[in-house]
Amino acid sequence: MITGVTGQDGSYLAKLLLDKGYTVLGAARRSASVNLWRLDYLGIRDKVKLVPMELLEFTNICRVIQDNKPDEFYNLAAQSFVAASFEMPLYTADADAIAVARILEAIRHYSPETRFYQASTSEMFGKVQEVPQIESTPFYPRSPYGVAKLYGHWITVNYRESFGLHASSGILFNHESPLRGLEFVTRKITAGLANVKHGHRSHIELGNMDAKRDWGFAGDFVEGMWRMLQQDTSGDYVLSTNETHTVRKFVELAASALDMNIEWSGEGVDEVGTDTKTGKQVVTINPQFYRPAEVDLLIGNSEKAQTVLGWKRQMSFEGLVESMAKADNDRAVDSSVKN
Ligand code: NAP
Numbered sequence: 460m461i462t463g464v465t466g467q468d469g470s471y472l473a474k475l476l477l478d479k480g481y482t483v484l485g486a487a488r489r490s491a492s493v494n495l496w497r498l499d500y501l502g503i504r505d506k507v508k509l510v511p512m513e514l515l516e517f518t519n520i521c522r523v524i525q526d527n528k529p530d531e532f533y534n535l536a537a538q539s540f541v542a543a544s545f546e547m548p549l550y551t552a553d554a555d556a557i558a559v560a561r562i563l564e565a566i567r568h569y570s571p572e573t574r575f576y577q578a579s580t581s582e583m584f585g586k587v588q589e590v591p592q593i594e595s596t597p598f599y600p601r602s603p604y605g606v607a608k609l610y611g612h613w614i615t616v617n618y619r620e621s622f623g624l625h626a627s628s629g630i631l632f633n634h635e636s637p638l639r640g641l642e643f644v645t646r647k648i649t650a651g652l653a654n655v656k657h658g659h660r661s662h663i664e665l666g667n668m669d670a671k672r673d674w675g676f677a678g679d680f681v682e683g684m685w686r687m688l689q690q691d692t693s694g695d696y697v698l699s700t701n702e703t704h705t706v707r708k709f710v711e712l713a714a715s716a717l718d719m720n721i722e723w724s725g726e727g728v729d730e731v732g733t734d735t736k737t738g739k740q741v742v743t744i745n746p747q748f749y750r751p752a753e754v755d756l757l758i759g760n761s762e763k764a765q766t767v768l769g770w771k772r773q774m775s776f777e778g779l780v781e782s783m784a785k786a787d788n789d790r791a792v793d794s795s796v797k798n
């Protein structure tokens with residue numbers, strides 16, 4: 460069972476499990492029209508059995524777990540956009556923190572043999588206390604999202620230690636793909652620049668260009684989630700690429716993959732990126748996209764996952780940016796393609 464099956468990671472994980480011969484129950488929240496474009500993109504829409512599940516509704520979660528008693532339960536559903544968490548901190552706490560306790564309680568009572576995976580995050584390191592970040596690095600979250608996820612992480616550890624559940628927490632650094640939501644900076648850049656290239660818009664507006672992230676490919680990361688649940692004992696694992704790059708660098712590589720060449724001028728809010736091939740200003744700064752508190756630098760060290768799980772990322776940073784830019788170029792050419 461996968462919560463958040465309609466999201467980026469949920470859809471890649473569903474594909475991975477189906478390819479391994481699993482029966483996949485996709486827990487999706489009720490909606491007049493469930494958002495299935497990613498399952499369509501991966502060609503698995505008809506292979507995933509959708510089960511209605513709302514993170515905020517305890518009775519619903521209990522019934523679904525009692526009825527299905529899944530062998531493995533991957534909790535990927537969340538309000539996952541950091542910027543939005545500053546606008547809706549209470550909803551974020553309910554969906555990203557308390558919901559984890561709801562699920563663990565339901566598993567403890569109705570299906571204690573179920574192996575549980577919690578989608579924890581490098582955002583919990585926030586204002587980083589050491590470089591690079593590993594499993595034992597002290598946490599210092601910098602957003603309501605990071606704070607909520609920290610509760611989700613610790614309640615997972617607590618249910619493992621208190622009740623002996625097979626409950627693992629994956630502390631995942633940023634991972635992206637052509638299926639990434641458009642509000643996250645990577646997809647905003649690749650989709651935005653592809654649309655600039657094809658004349659659908661004049662430019663894109665970004666916030667903090669100096670932020671550094673450890674960006675990997677989502678398809679590689681879901682493999683690590685699965686490996687955690689195949690261990691005899693549960694635990695906590697960092698998954699990362701062990702490299703970090705600025706948002707600015709991401710823009711440069713995405714532009715290059717789209718046959719543009721960005722030259723920077725100005726500083727701070729006056730910084731501008733010009734495409735030297737057309738002479739047009741294609742990137743400007745809008746302070747609206749700055750955050751009340753920023754995570755300036757993330758870089759992980761996934762040595763534990765490499766040693767214990769035998770996990771290693773396959774796709775390079777450059778390959779990731781290129782694949783996202785090319786997918787968005789195709790979408791910009793064929794505007795009938797969804798997302
Ligand atoms: P995503 O694309 O935003 O997907 C989030 C999923 O959660 C969607 O399927 C969404 O359903 C569902 N959801 C949201 N609120 C819900 C609710 N109240 N009840 C039921 N379902 C709800 O996120 P992602 O990038 O795949 O990330 C997966 C998980 O990993 C998240 O928990 C995220 O916080 C965590 N994480 C992500 C990264 C990353 O870099 N991607 C890194 C570390 C941790 P709808 O389709 O209906 O909106």
Ligand code: GDD
Pocket residue numbers: 539540541542579580581582631632633634642643644645647664665666667668670671672706748749750753754757
């Ligand atoms: N979204 C966005 N939009 N971010 C921008 C922009 C912009 O216009 N301009 C600069 N940024 C900067 C943000 O300030 C941040 O420092 C960085 O780009 C990455 O932002 P996001 O792509 O929104 O991701 P995130 O790092 O905040 O959060 C993602 O990764 C976490 C793991 O570290 C999400 O996937 C979280 O769910 C995940 O836990």
